Amino acid sequence: xxxxxxEQLSLPPDGRSLAEQPKWRQDFPIDWPEDHYVSRRxxxxxxxxxxxxxxxxxxxxxxxxxxxxxxxxxxxxxIATADQVPIGGALxxxxxxxxxxxxxxxxxxxxxxxxxQKCTHLSCAVVPQLESNRLYCPCxxxxxxxxxxxxxxxPPQRPLPRIKLEIYGDAIYAxxxxxxxx
Amino acid sequence: MPVPEQNEFFIDPNRCxxxxxCVQACSECETHKGFSMIQLDYVDRAHSVQTAPVICMxxxxxxxxEVCPADAIKKTGDGVVQTARKPRCIACNNCVxxxxxxxxxxxxxxxxxxxxxxxYDRTSEGLKPMCATVCxxxxxxxxxxxxxxxLRPRSVPISQFQFGEQRISTKVKIMLPRTGKAEYLDxxxxxxxxxxxxxxxLNILDGMYSEAGAE
Numbered sequence: 001x002x003x004x005x006x007e008q009l010s011l012p013p014d015g016r017s018l019a020e021q022p023k024w025r026q027d028f029p030i031d032w033p034e035d036h037y038v039s040r041r042x043x044x045x046x047x048x049x050x051x052x053x054x055x056x057x058x059x060x061x062x063x064x065x066x067x068x069x070x071x072x073x074x075x076x077x078x079i080a081t082a083d084q085v086p087i088g089g090a091l092x093x094x095x096x097x098x099x100x101x102x103x104x105x106x107x108x109x110x111x112x113x114x115x116x117q118k119c120t121h122l123s124c125a126v127v128p129q130l131e132s133n134r135l136y137c138p139c140x141x142x143x144x145x146x147x148x149x150x151x152x153x154x155p156p157q158r159p160l161p162r163i164k165l166e167i168y169g170d171a172i173y174a175x176x177x178x179x180x181x182x
Numbered sequence: 183m184p185v186p187e188q189n190e191f192f193i194d195p196n197r198c199x200x201x202x203x204c205v206q207a208c209s210e211c212e213t214h215k216g217f218s219m220i221q222l223d224y225v226d227r228a229h230s231v232q233t234a235p236v237i238c239m240x241x242x243x244x245x246x247x248e249v250c251p252a253d254a255i256k257k258t259g260d261g262v263v264q265t266a267r268k269p270r271c272i273a274c275n276n277c278v279x280x281x282x283x284x285x286x287x288x289x290x291x292x293x294x295x296x297x298x299x300x301x302y303d304r305t306s307e308g309l310k311p312m313c314a315t316v317c318x319x320x321x322x323x324x325x326x327x328x329x330x331x332x333l334r335p336r337s338v339p340i341s342q343f344q345f346g347e348q349r350i351s352t353k354v355k356i357m358l359p360r361t362g363k364a365e366y367l368d369x370x371x372x373x374x375x376x377x378x379x380x381x382x383x384l385n386i387l388d389g390m391y392s393e394a395g396a397e
Contacts, residue, residue, distance in 0.1 A: 010257055011243045030243075
């Protein structure tokens with residue numbers, strides 16, 4: 001406070017002290033020292049009100065989380081029959097929702113794998129290259145391992161989402177999407 | 183860091199030779215390149231080449247800030263009135279019309295009032311304002327009161343100005359003849375007086391001119 005008393009403060013036109021001035025003049029002082037000064041009470045008020053606003057926000061998020069309808073697991077759906085896919089061949093299907101294009105690949109007589117077709121780098125469509133044992137993304141020369149979906153070349157860092165398959169007799173069902181980070 | 187207490191700005195319009203060096207120096211400043219915040223006013227252009235430099239007087243209670251509806255003009259703790267703050271200035275021209283000294287300049291292109299801030303970037307670090315460093319006749323002088331008294335023994339600094347019913351005290355001082363014994367400069371009264379050529383007959387200047395004539 002000692003420093004502030006040394007400052008040369010403007011005198012309002014009516015010549016009375018700042019304490020006797022109307023509220024607007026006290027709120028919008030001309031002088032830097034007055035303008036920059038934050039009283040302890042104002043600071044506390046600000047802190048309490050902002051903290052309160054944050055608490056309300058958190059409660060609101062918690063309530064929304066409690067009451068919102070959940071989407072649930074994707075439904076099991078038949079996507080193909082085994083004879084539709086030749087050995088070393090591929091088939092596209094949409095799972096779990098329309099426009100979520102996936103690839104069904106037949107590695108040999110018994111073994112099927114399925115991955116989302118979206119490259120994990122920038123969502124280009126990957127192309128199966130079974131002869132080189134990889135899924136190839138033409139946008140940035142990315143490549144994924146056929147057996148695991150793990151990235152083997154190019155910019156992608158995460159493996160492709162794997163579609164869980166269930167096989168009952170001749171029919172191939174997609175049952176779940178497995179999002180992976182490593 | 184505030185302006186050192188001992189250094190003050192003194193204007194001596196009698197000494198102005200109209201060389202425009204201050205105008206050039208001001209417009210070369212990095213903070214407002216190309217625009218000068220100081221101007222030379224012709225006292226009576228029809229009859230005389232006499233000019234007077236006009237810088238912000240840095241009023242103790244700045245009228246420009248009083249009339250600003252946007253709270254854009256602020257005065258520092260050491261008494262320097264700053265240019266309008268860019269985010270707040272609404273280019274309403276109130277300050278331009280209100281300032282009794284005619285200092286604030288409206289830059290319509292920028293929608294911003296700009297004015298002399300006594301080179302706050304320099305003076306707050308102990309340097310002299312640009313105009314005062316280049317003035318060859320020291321009509322613009324930045325230094326201590328002791329220095330100015332030694333340099334101008336026949337002049338006295340005045341910081342009170344009367345405009346009609348408004349008395350203004352300023353941070354910047356104007357040098358007046360000691361013989362005038364004026365406590366303040368009544369600007370509006372002086373404006374009514376007829377000014378012709380060499381025989382400037384401001385009451386306060388009378389003493390000095392008769393003295394000068396006697397020498």
